[in-house]
Amino acid sequence: MHGPAWGSALDAGTGDHSLGWLGSLSPTSLTGVTVETWRLAGLKALAPTARIVEGQWTDPLLLAGERFDVVVADYVIGAIDGHAPYFQYGFLERIRPHVGSRLYLVGMEPPPRDGSLLDEVCRCRDAAILLAGHRCYREYPRELVVDWLGRVGFRVLDAASFPNVLKERFVNGQLDVARRKLPYFTDSALAESFSAYIEDLRRRALAAVPQKWGSDWVIAAGV
Numbered sequence: 001m002h003g004p005a006w007g008s009a010l011d012a013g014t015g016d017h018s019l020g021w022l023g024s025l026s027p028t029s030l031t032g033v034t035v036e037t038w039r040l041a042g043l044k045a046l047a048p049t050a051r052i053v054e055g056q057w058t059d060p061l062l063l064a065g066e067r068f069d070v071v072v073a074d075y076v077i078g079a080i081d082g083h084a085p086y087f088q089y090g091f092l093e094r095i096r097p098h099v100g101s102r103l104y105l106v107g108m109e110p111p112p113r114d115g116s117l118l119d120e121v122c123r124c125r126d127a128a129i130l131l132a133g134h135r136c137y138r139e140y141p142r143e144l145v146v147d148w149l150g151r152v153g154f155r156v157l158d159a160a161s162f163p164n165v166l167k168e169r170f171v172n173g174q175l176d177v178a179r180r181k182l183p184y185f186t187d188s189a190l191a192e193s194f195s196a197y198i199e200d201l202r203r204r205a206l207a208a209v210p211q212k213w214g215s216d217w218v219i220a221a222g223v
Contacts, residue, residue, distance in 0.1 A: 001220055007069030012095060013076035016046060022072060023047045035083050057094050058084050067100040074106045077145060081138040093152040103154060105219040110139045117205045118166060118213045124201055125174045128194065132184035142217035154221040161217045171205045
């Protein structure tokens with residue numbers, strides 16, 4: 001969709017995945033923003049020539065006065081609730097002054113609640129997050145985000161959805177999130193029981209993939 005020339009690029013919610021593929025496109029400069037301090041060393045090692053900034057988009061001084069040819073928000077909308085609850089709409093308004101030409105949003109449709117094993121994997125993950133006293137991700141439909149973009153002054157240029165074929169990486173990734181939450185449980189017996197449940201579910205879900213389930217979306221917007 002975009003072509004070979006990316007110019008100056010901002011990864012508005014950076015991680016190993018988005019920083020890696022943006023770096024492979026050889027932008028003239030690459031800036032990544034993360035709110036997670038524990039990620040900093042790994043991100044800097046992954047992309048030594050990139051500028052990695054620790055900050056939260058609720059801070060009005062973050063990257064004040066800076067504009068980038070291309071801004072990428074790779075699964076940021078869904079992740080915001082874990083760090084800045086209810087700021088999804090505000091994020092799009094906040095990021096607009098930093099977009100010189102193009103904004104790309106990548107996200108996920110809310111997971112289907114269909115009683116499948118993959119549905120159970122996601123519910124297990126979310127239950128562990130809540131029992132740890134943390135906040136879950138909150139995914140939004142593409143159509144709603146398109147509407148938000150128009151309301152804050154973006155021109156939506158294109159949008160598409162892509163059905164997911166999920167494999168072992170998805171199952172292990174989601175259940176590993178659940179496992180990392182166990183030390184935060186206040187009831188050690190519950191944590192032990194939940195650990196056994198995670199591994200039983202992992203065994204059952206891995207036997208059921210690959211499976212077509214849910215979809216991701218991408219939206220291209222201009223200013």
